[in-house]
Amino acid sequence: MDVSQYLDIFIDETNEHIQALSDNIMALEQEPENKDTINEIFRAAHSLKGMAGTMGFKRMQHLTHDMENVFSEVRNDAVKVDSNLIDILFKCLDAVEGYLETVKATSDEGTEDNAALIKMLNDVLDGNSGGSSDDAAEEAPAAAEASAPAPSADDAAGSEDPNGTNHFLALKLDDEGLGKLRSAVEDDGLKLYGMTVHIQKECLLKAARAFLVFKALEDYGEILIYDPSSQDIEDEKFDLGFSVIFASESEDIEAIKTSVLAVSEIEQVDLLPVTVEQYEKAAEAESEAAPAPAAEAAEPEAVAAPAPATAPAPAAESASTPAAKKAANKPVTTRTVRVDLEKLDALMNQVSELIIAKNSLVSISSSSENSSGGLDTQSWQSQIEYLERITTNLHESVMKVRMVPIESTVNKFPRMIRDLSRKLGKPMNLVMTGEETELDRTVVDQLGDPLQHLLRNSADHGIESPEERRAAGKPEEGTIFLNAFQEGNNVIIQVGDDGGGINTEKVKAKAIERGMVTPEEADNLSQKEIIDFLFMPSFSMAKTITDISGRGVGLDVVKSNIEALGGNVEVKSTLGSGSTFTVRLPLTLAIIQALMVEIRDEKYAIALGSIQIIEDISIEDIKYVEAKEVVHLRGSVIPIIRLDQLLDFEPLDSEPSNLTVVVVKKGDLQAGLVVDNLIGQQEIVIKSLGKVIDNNKLISGATILGDGEVAMILDVNALM
Amino acid sequence: MAAELETLDEEKIQYIVVMIGSEQYGLDISVVDNIVRMQKITRVPKAPSYYPGVINLRGEVVPVMSARLKMGLEEDEITKDTRIIILRLEAQGLVGILVDEVKEVITLGESEIDRSNQNSNKQDTTYINGIGKSGDSLVSIFEINAIIDEVEV
Structure with a gap:
């Protein structure tokens, strides 16, 4: 199975888990006895381990496994939390982050074993609770054994899709399916088992989990019936559960169940022996109600139990190695933004409105072609206003999508x-x-x-x-x-x-x-x-x-x-x-609301966000402080900046008696910019000036106006 | 016969020949994105003097340089033949160069370019890396990287 397609999700999720661990370990240091925190840590560590295993990152899995062991002992009160332990744990987290960085850069975990850290972790375990860590150690090989190289996985061809419920007992089989069951029992003398596997709600790699379950089952026998079909399961077209019927020589139900539960993020496994007759009967009498649900035997603890879930590792490892090799040294560069569905819905609505607006414009222009009277300016105008509103909203929505806390x-x-x-x-x-x-x-x-x-x-x-x-x-x-x-x-x-x-x-x-x-x-x-x-x-x-x-x-x-x-x-x-x-x-990088102003015959844009007020002042109101021009406005003294001088314009022959002053602010600072003329408010798209003349602090960029002319954007922050 | 052998032996590069002042200059065609007619150039305050400003090239803001000013010649005289050569450079992106006239495209092999560029007291020598011979006339080959230097920040 190629897991490279899950790499992005893996990186995302691992980051989240590392963050959760870090936050919770911090909290743990404050309140070493808080059980909720410890459980939270345990869950995060467990998920981390499971994901690393699934992706075939053995070293990372090994480290997180040992961390999990320590957390498990903390949870069992066998190890006391002290700052020394917290330090070790933080070092481990750093190491895990190190692995993740390597994965990001090369799609592989690298070769750092972090043996020293693992030894430290084990010292913690040995020092405090030799007995229980032995248990864990004993269980580890056991589980690993269970997952020993799977027998040649012949793709059980049974891909018919019984339109049944999630429950294996309620499966309705067609003749072909029944025939398969029958031949397994009668010709090969195998036992039949029905099984329904429930995957945890939070699980993102459901198909991967299902795959690992199948791998585990293949150690015991052959899967005959899939529900949903194996193709659908592979494509992740199923809810949180799936059912299989498989044939096996083994009579040890518990062993099978344990090895399935060893796959991480499996919530529950229902497993019972079944017979061909059951399904024949069901097929005959389709209306028959589903039998009582199977015993919910799987203790939820079992999932999170200290028993290490090493099963995923070898299976996934062998499958992912070629893929990883292929992708080696190719950095995983995609950057993603998780978007609230509501934001996308809003976007979708606005796009629909845009289409409607476009159609209205088309119909206005075609009706004016037919009637010789020229354009109906009034409806034209109102449509343009409508269009303007939509594009503004659209811009806002797109910006919101790009915004993250x-x-x-x-x-x-x-x-x-x-x-x-x-x-x-x-x-x-x-x-x-x-x-x-x-x-x-x-x-x-x-x-x-x-x-x-x-x-x-x-x-x-x-x-x-x-x-x-x-x-x-x-x-x-x-x-x-x-x-x-x-x-x-x-x-x-x-x-x-x-x-x-x-x-x-x-x-x-x-x-x-x-x-x-x-x-x-x-x-x-x-x-x-x-x-x-x-x-x-x-x-x-x-x-x-x-x-x-x-x-x-x-x-x-x-x-x-x-x-x-x-x-x-x-x-x-x-x-x-x-x-x-x-x-x-x-706040935003690309599009801003701006005030367009004129200085002589050139147009400039000033970001609306930094404008406080626009004033007309008489030339007599200008006072001098330290030989600099200031004006007294509503209790504050505001320095005057003559934009024409600053931007190297020729001075006017005769100064007008009234000045138009745009008062801008930066934090507590204010300044009055003298302009010749106001044009109005406009939404502008910021364009870079290009590298060759971008050494200019006063101008933060340029924009293209409706008539194709270029206007400079003044950087108010640099003016003050 | 000899010429034919030459074409086989050496790689030939195409140059766009432009007039700047009274001289002919060649620009390697591989860096030329396109050539546009003169249009309104918007001044950029505080920009280097040899950059008259920027133009709107199909929705992109592209800085335009005056080759004349850069080489220390007198200011451009805008005529109906004035063109802006848009260069696409790896480091600097799109940059326009104002020229007086675009003449033709010529193909020169290395053997047709004189690299021994000794008259170094002329001011523009640093911007050319050789002189090509096209028919009877001479064409100075621009060193693009010297003309469009990156602005030190």
Whole structure:
């Protein structure tokens, strides 16, 4: 069986399970006795193992298997949870993630055995509960034996589809099926068994599970009847259960059942001996009610029992190896977005409306052709308005489909801060809010690194040592926060700490030492200008270089990463009470609502999201502060930016007595942009200017207007 | 006879011959995406001076460079023969070059191009990597990568 088609699902799911494990292990450290958490961990570990096995990733399976053993002992109270164990478990998780990365890159798990980790896990087991780990060890070979190379799997040709229910006893067989059963009993002297297998609801690889069940059964005999047909099962065209009738020499029902249950994610197996007569009778009297359901013998525990489900491994391994080889070194690059069905429905509706609108336009234009009176402008106009509404909605829907919560990126951070806290010997806590804030998928993907840098920076430089904190009258445990929220067309992510803040004197001294400024210049620098030094390449404030930060590849990388996403970073810092880094990112990347303005004969677009108000001011209202033009509007003093000067236009011969000022904002900052003319609001598609002239901070891109003309988009954030 | 042997022996490259000022220049046809007539160029503020701006090429925004300004000649004079050669480059994407006139397509083998480019005190020598002989006239062969340099960020 070729499992490569499941690779995407595997990667997706494994990521989820790793995340779940990480979250829960964190929770476990806080509450070592919480049974719910332990069970949750156990389930995730078990699924992880099962999936790795199915995909034929033996090493990964081995590691997760040993982890599962440890969790099992924790659940049985045989092993106590302490920080040492948590550390080991986190290391294991990292190793599993390592496997996953290799799988992503090469479609294969690589050759790292992680023997040291496995030994550590086993030491935990041995140290605390020799007896039970022996049990597990004993069971392992037993299960492996059960799955020993399957006999040549002749494709049981029985592919007739008895239109029966899920239950094997209620199967209705046609003559051919009955004939097969009969010949198995009479000619070969085999016993007949009916079996219904129920797969867990959450299972995604149902066909794979069914395949493994069949493999397991083939050790005992031959499957005669499939319901649904074997083809349908292979194609995953079945609900949560399927039934088979198979012939076997074996009389050991329990052994068969155990080996089927050893396949992971099987919820329940109903297995009973059956006879040909039963089915003959059923075929004769089709109306006969289905017999009483078989004993629900399968204890739900059995699925999750410590008995290792190694059965899937060899079977799937042999089948997937050729496929894996074929795909080796070919990175799995597809990136997926899980989309809420409702969002897709909305999209579908809007597309239907679009078609209706198009048809109306067609009919208007054809009716105007017939009647010589020209276009009926009124209905034409209303149709265009209708079309406009649809395209706006359509755009919104498509953008929504692309939006994902930043959760997927930030949820690995609590773990990171925990590790850092231990490494640095500084107690600290990460508080996150707004994880549900949505951003474009491409932005979310690239947000991880810069945020990680900022958090590490806070942990390493921001938070002081416990002694210093005590001396400063602060709680010993430092707090790092990450707040995300939406503001207009931007998403703001604040990362900060309640630590010592940035010591601007030190930064200044460092900058002078580095020869970046002269001492005289340094004295005239504003607070902000000094802090900006931190964003210079290879400017590190760490006194000693640690492997966490201090190599000077921090903040400048953060800055360039964020700017590459069309955003910017700002810092606010108060000496003694902490610093806050504010990352501002555009909500969408491709299409925005914009105000079109005119300066002389050129058109420019300003993103509507950053516009606060548009004012007409008289030239007399302009005042001067530090030789810069400002205007006093509703209690705030707003600097005036003459766009014509900024954009290198020839000055006008005579200045008009009234100026049109577009007031824009960036966070708390405001500025008034002087334009010649307002054109109006428009939805614009952002196009890149191309690489050769894209060194231009003022212009964030270009757009093509309705008449084919190109207009520049002003980057308001760069103006201020 | 000799010419025939030559065609067999060496690879020939096609060049588009354009007029810039009073001289003829050749552009390797393999990087030329297409040639469009002069159209409205939108100025990009703060762009390098030899980029007059961008054009709308079937819904894509394409930067246009003035070959004359880049080579230090006087500003373009827009006539009915002015064309924009659209180049498709691997690193830079689509880039247009303003030329005064497009003349013809010629095929030159390596032996017909003089690579010994000694008159290095002329300003535009860095942008050409050889001089081809087409009939009686000479064609300077553009070094595309030197003309369209990537902008250092």
